Amino acid sequence: MKINKIHIENFKSLKDATVSFPDKIAIVVGDNEVGKTTLLEAINLGLTAQLNGRHIGYELHPYLFNSISSSEYLSSLLEGTNPMPPRILVELYFAEHDELGSLKGSINSTGEDCPGVSLTIEFDPKFEDEYANYIANPADVTSIPIEYMKVVWRTFADQDITARSLPVRCSLIDATTVRHDLGANRYLTEVMANYLEPHDLARLGLSYRKMKDLFLGDPSITAINTELEKAKGTVSDKTISIGLDNTARAKWEAGVIPHLDDIPFSLVGKGEQTSTKIKLALEKAEGSRVILVEEPENHQSHTNLSALLESMFGKAGENQIIVSTHSSFVLNKLGLDGTVLFDGEAGATLMDLPEDTKNYFLKLSGHDTLRLILSKRAILVEGPSDELLVQRAYKDVHGVLPLADGTEIISVRSLAFKRFLDIARLLNIDIRVITDNDGDVAKLKKKYGDYLGADGVLISFDDDEGAPTLEPQLVKYNGRNLTNKILGKDFATDEQLVEYMEGHKTDCALKFFESETAMVIPDYIQHAIAK
Incomplete structure (x- = not known):
C-alpha cells in the first residue's frame, strides 16, 4: 500500500x-525553506x-x-x-x-x-x-x-x-526537535499505542483506572478529604474533595510516563529518544504503514546513525518510508535511487542512474553527494591541495570565495569522478572537473570519453605531459623565483622545488591560498572557474 x-x-x-x-525508501532533499517539513506534514x-x-x-x-x-x-x-x-x-x-x-x-x-x-x-x-x-x-x-x-x-x-x-496507517517522527516533558511523553506514547496489541491497550487502560481507585482508598487521602469536608457550607454548599481525573482527557496516555532503564524518557539523551521512536515505529510497521522521518541524523553519532539506517533499511519491507535529510551519509546509505530532489513544486529523482553508480555510493557512503545535488554549479577537484588552489584562484578572479557565489568546490577521490558526473548530468547541474593529466593525455581523454563535450560538463586539464600534476603546473606558470617567494623557500632548481612541493602538498597549497603575493593561475584552472 x-x-x-x-x-x-x-x-x-x-x-x-x-x-x-519511488517504490522503495524515499529520501527527500532540497534547499532550506523549500518545504520539506511541510511535505511530510501534508502526507501525515x-x-x-x-x-x-x-x-x-x-x-x-x-x-x-x-x-x-x-x-x-x-x-x-x-x-x-x-x-x-x-x-x-x-x-x-x-x-x-x-x-x-x-x-x-x-x-x-x-x-x-x-x-x-x-x-x-x-x-x-x-x-x-x-x-x-x-x-x-x-x-x-x-x-x-x-x-x-x-x-x-x-x-x-x-x-x-x-x-x-x-x-493505511501513518507515523510521523520529527528528529529535528525532540519534545521535552509531557510533549515527549505524548509523542512516544502515540508510537507505543501503535506498537501494542488492542488487548494490551485495554489492560493498560483498566490498570490505570484501578490505580486511581487505589489512590482514593489511601488512608492519607481519606484523611485529607475528611478535613476538606469541614469547609462545606463555608466555601461551598457542596462537599469539597480531591481525586484523580477520570474524564476522557485523562486516559492513560496523559498520565503514563515512558521509561528507558527506569529513567523517564524525556530525560534520556536526545539521540536515544530519536532512535527509540523510529525503531518502535518500524518494529510494529506492518504492510499498511507509511513512516515519515524528518532528519534522522539529528543527535546521532556516526556509528549510531549507521546502525539506525541499517535498521530502517532492513525493516522497510512492504512499508513505505519517506525520509527528509541534510546528510550525504543518510542519502548514500539508504540508496540514491530513492532520492527525491524537492524544490517546493516538484521532485526530480535519481532512479535513472546507472546501477553501478548507485551501488558505488551505497557501499562507500562517505561522499558529499548532497552538496552536489543541491548545488547550482560544482567544480570537482582531486584533493585538498587542489581545493585550496581553486578557492584562491576563484577569489582572485571573481572577488569572492566560490561558496559565496553559489559554487561548490568538492574534493573527490579519483574513482568517484565519473559517478558524480552521472548524477550531475541526470539533474542538469553545471559541473566542471579539474584534473591532472598524469603524464598521459590520451589515457585521460579515453577515461572521460563519454563526458567530453557533453552539455553542462567540462573536463579541464593541461595538455603538457611534462607538467603532469598541480605542483609542476604551479612552477611552470609562476616560475621558480615567484614560487620560492610564496613558499618562503630558496630552491636552486625547478626539480628540487617540485620535489619539495609534492612531498608537502597541503602545506604548500595553504601557503598559496594565504599568500598576499599575486600568483599566476594555470590556464586549465582559469578555464574551469570561468562563469
Missing part, C-alpha cells in the same frame, strides 16, 4: 506542489487528518494557508471582486492494491482513476450569508476567515473517511 504521488495546494509554504515517490495530514498530534479541525489558523494565496485573496477583496477564500488541498494517490478498493475512484484534481484520499480545508456554504456580511468592509479583513471553513476528508470514490476506515 504505497503512495505513488501527492498533490498539495495552498498548504503553508507549498502553493502548488506535486511529488512522485492526508493519512490521519491530524496536525501537531491533534485533529486538524482544532489546529486551524490563517497561517496554514499559503502566504501568496492569502495575499492574492486579500488584494482581490480590496479590488471589490468578492472572492471566496482559498482552499487547502492534499491528495494522496496510491498504487493499486486489493485492500484499497474502497478508495478507488476518479474524484481528484487530475481525474485519474486510482485508489486515493483527499483532505480539503474549504469554505462552508452554510456560512454564505454571514461571510457576505463579513467581507462587506474589505479593509477590515486582514486574514483568511477560518471560522467559516470546514474540513472534508474523502476517498477518490467520494466517500467520507474516518481514522478507522482508512486501511
Whole structure:
C-alpha cells in the first residue's frame, strides 16, 4: 500500500506542489525553506487528518494557508471582486492494491482513476450569508476567515473517511526537535499505542483506572478529604474533595510516563529518544504503514546513525518510508535511487542512474553527494591541495570565495569522478572537473570519453605531459623565483622545488591560498572557474 504521488495546494509554504515517490525508501532533499517539513506534514495530514498530534479541525489558523494565496485573496477583496477564500488541498494517490478498493475512484484534481484520499480545508456554504456580511468592509479583513471553513476528508470514490476506515496507517517522527516533558511523553506514547496489541491497550487502560481507585482508598487521602469536608457550607454548599481525573482527557496516555532503564524518557539523551521512536515505529510497521522521518541524523553519532539506517533499511519491507535529510551519509546509505530532489513544486529523482553508480555510493557512503545535488554549479577537484588552489584562484578572479557565489568546490577521490558526473548530468547541474593529466593525455581523454563535450560538463586539464600534476603546473606558470617567494623557500632548481612541493602538498597549497603575493593561475584552472 504505497503512495505513488501527492498533490498539495495552498498548504503553508507549498502553493502548488506535486511529488512522485519511488517504490522503495524515499529520501527527500532540497534547499532550506523549500518545504520539506511541510511535505511530510501534508502526507501525515492526508493519512490521519491530524496536525501537531491533534485533529486538524482544532489546529486551524490563517497561517496554514499559503502566504501568496492569502495575499492574492486579500488584494482581490480590496479590488471589490468578492472572492471566496482559498482552499487547502492534499491528495494522496496510491498504487493499486486489493485492500484499497474502497478508495478507488476518479474524484481528484487530475481525474485519474486510482485508489486515493483527499483532505480539503474549504469554505462552508452554510456560512454564505454571514461571510457576505463579513467581507462587506474589505479593509477590515486582514486574514483568511477560518471560522467559516470546514474540513472534508474523502476517498477518490467520494466517500467520507474516518481514522478507522482508512486501511493505511501513518507515523510521523520529527528528529529535528525532540519534545521535552509531557510533549515527549505524548509523542512516544502515540508510537507505543501503535506498537501494542488492542488487548494490551485495554489492560493498560483498566490498570490505570484501578490505580486511581487505589489512590482514593489511601488512608492519607481519606484523611485529607475528611478535613476538606469541614469547609462545606463555608466555601461551598457542596462537599469539597480531591481525586484523580477520570474524564476522557485523562486516559492513560496523559498520565503514563515512558521509561528507558527506569529513567523517564524525556530525560534520556536526545539521540536515544530519536532512535527509540523510529525503531518502535518500524518494529510494529506492518504492510499498511507509511513512516515519515524528518532528519534522522539529528543527535546521532556516526556509528549510531549507521546502525539506525541499517535498521530502517532492513525493516522497510512492504512499508513505505519517506525520509527528509541534510546528510550525504543518510542519502548514500539508504540508496540514491530513492532520492527525491524537492524544490517546493516538484521532485526530480535519481532512479535513472546507472546501477553501478548507485551501488558505488551505497557501499562507500562517505561522499558529499548532497552538496552536489543541491548545488547550482560544482567544480570537482582531486584533493585538498587542489581545493585550496581553486578557492584562491576563484577569489582572485571573481572577488569572492566560490561558496559565496553559489559554487561548490568538492574534493573527490579519483574513482568517484565519473559517478558524480552521472548524477550531475541526470539533474542538469553545471559541473566542471579539474584534473591532472598524469603524464598521459590520451589515457585521460579515453577515461572521460563519454563526458567530453557533453552539455553542462567540462573536463579541464593541461595538455603538457611534462607538467603532469598541480605542483609542476604551479612552477611552470609562476616560475621558480615567484614560487620560492610564496613558499618562503630558496630552491636552486625547478626539480628540487617540485620535489619539495609534492612531498608537502597541503602545506604548500595553504601557503598559496594565504599568500598576499599575486600568483599566476594555470590556464586549465582559469578555464574551469570561468562563469
